[in-house]
Amino acid sequence: GRMTKFIHKMKEGDIIGIRGPYGNGFPMEKMEGSNLILVAGGLGMAPLRSVLWYAIDTGKYENVWLLYGTKAYEDILFRDEIIHLLKHGDAMNCSVKLAYEVESPSCIYLERGFSDRVCKGVVTDLFRGEEFDVNNTYALICGPPVMYKFVIRELLDRKLSPGRIYMTLERRMRCGIGKCGHCIVGTSTSIKYVCKDGPVFTYWDALSTRGLI
Numbered sequence: 001g002r003m004t005k006f007i008h009k010m011k012e013g014d015i016i017g018i019r020g021p022y023g024n025g026f027p028m029e030k031m032e033g034s035n036l037i038l039v040a041g042g043l044g045m046a047p048l049r050s051v052l053w054y055a056i057d058t059g060k061y062e063n064v065w066l067l068y069g070t071k072a073y074e075d076i077l078f079r080d081e082i083i084h085l086l087k088h089g090d091a092m093n094c095s096v097k098l099a100y101e102v103e104s105p106s107c108i109y110l111e112r113g114f115s116d117r118v119c120k121g122v123v124t125d126l127f128r129g130e131e132f133d134v135n136n137t138y139a140l141i142c143g144p145p146v147m148y149k150f151v152i153r154e155l156l157d158r159k160l161s162p163g164r165i166y167m168t169l170e171r172r173m174r175c176g177i178g179k180c181g182h183c184i185v186g187t188s189t190s191i192k193y194v195c196k197d198g199p200v201f202t203y204w205d206a207l208s209t210r211g212l213i
């Protein structure tokens with residue numbers, strides 16, 4: 001967008017103002033002691049990265065899975081970290097799986113080395129063969145809007161309850177402080193401001209609020 005282009009034109013020493021953070025976050029305390037499945041698509045890796053490292057650094061969670069779908073090798077955010085965790089994450093109770101859409105020598109190389117964790121396809125392909133204890137697992141999702149429906153279907157098929165599925169819907173925000181109305185979803189019986197009431201919602205919220213996902 002315009003803001004990103006503007007930031008790219010800035011020079012060292014220029015001053016930038018940052019406001020926030022606003023809204024809620026993932027309920028990290030509530031999830032302590034449980035398994036976490038982080039499902040990221042594209043830029044959705046950005047908000048989930050802090051969850052990933054918090055879980056690894058604190059060791060307060062059982063097992064952590066990161067299922068990450070990316071367009072191409074070059075598009076992997078925090079690539080060095082992700083590749084490092086792909087190779088060595090097991091020692092930190094963290095399992096990384098990666099799906100890519102565009103073939104490249106780097107992806108093929110990774111797939112050869114980690115055939116059970118890297119594949120050509122989309123993020124839902126990474127659920128294949130995965131089972132988890134639905135009574136002790138939470139799923140956290142962030143990615144492009146089209147991804148949510150398919151990821152949630154995979155989770156519900158495995159009987160994870162809607163209250164254990166958290167989604168972050170940052171894309172809908174503009175002012176971030178409940179003024180512009182850009183992020184309002186729902187009908188008169190259930191209206192939500194994504195910026196103030198979210199951006200993190202459970203799938204239960206989505207079921208009761210029309211247009212949330």
Ligand code: FES
Nearest residue numbers: 174176178181195
């Ligand atoms: S983003 Fe403006 S009201 Fe929510």
